[in-house]
Amino acid sequence: MLSVKVETENQQTHSRVSAEKLADLVHRIGARGDNFLVVQRIPDIPGTFVQVWHEAGGGYELEHRTGTATSHVRTVVDSPDRVAALMTRWAREEPGWDAGTDWESAGIPEPEPVPELAKKIREQVEPRVRELLRGGYGTVRTLTEAAEDYLVKDGVRPVSRAQARELAERLWLERVEEQRGWTDVTDPDRLEGAFARLDRGGITARENFTCCRSCGMGEIWAAGREDARGFVFFHGQGTESAAAGHGLALYYGGFDDSAETTTAVGREVVAALGEAGLTVEWDGSPDQAIRLTGLDWRKRLVG
The missing domain is CATH 1.10.1490 (Dna Fragmentation Factor Alpha Subunit; Chain: A;)
Structure with missing residues (x-):
């Protein structure tokens, strides 16, 4: 997988895509409302990106930037395969990734100096x-x-x-x-992996979902697959609690509103979290949140 995030004009986001998936996205653009891709690194480095604009029947306007406005350059490429190859080599940080490409300044002016904050x-x-x-x-x-x-x-x-x-x-x-010094698997890595497995298994699992419990309970129904059996999530306030060292509450349930399904989903969630190596507290009651304790919250930035 390429360590990049791709954003499209039609507001889709794709993280850590394969070279083949990136090529598919490049080949797709061109229709109205779906004309461009912006590709950033993971984690995002501000002012560093490669992007492309294409309108059906025209060329591919490719741009990239490495920080300052004067580094923002552009070129026109006639082939989506060439665009995809350049973007892939950029994503892999290959030396000389753009060899043979003639760039010109995009004409972006440098911003005015910013007054220092008091x-x-x-x-x-x-x-x-x-x-x-x-x-x-x-x-x-x-x-x-x-x-x-x-x-x-x-x-x-x-x-x-x-x-x-x-x-x-x-x-x-x-x-x-x-x-960059986090070379080990962190607790948020373990949580992300457990949620991904649950989501694939028919339980809609969402991290940092909405601002609070009530909003999350109202919106989780439409957040996953139509055939999902149940859900689990934690909200933004929970994220702040975990980051401050106070543990993390997870909310879960079944989409049929039965206590039996909610309890079964709770057991499945607890099992997945335990298998991931996290410390879980839950008394088995469908009325009680699942809690993760003893977390070392080192969540890797994406951007």
């Missing part, structure tokens, strides 16, 4: 952004929005969008560097 403001906003980074599910965009909105009062915004973006990118890159 110390008092920075000391309030930075801990909140770090807290969200520890949760592990945010992106630079969502962290920027959180930083910009955090201290808003009576319509006054002490943090501009540009200041929020600069802060989010700096702290994001610090966390990316930190996680």
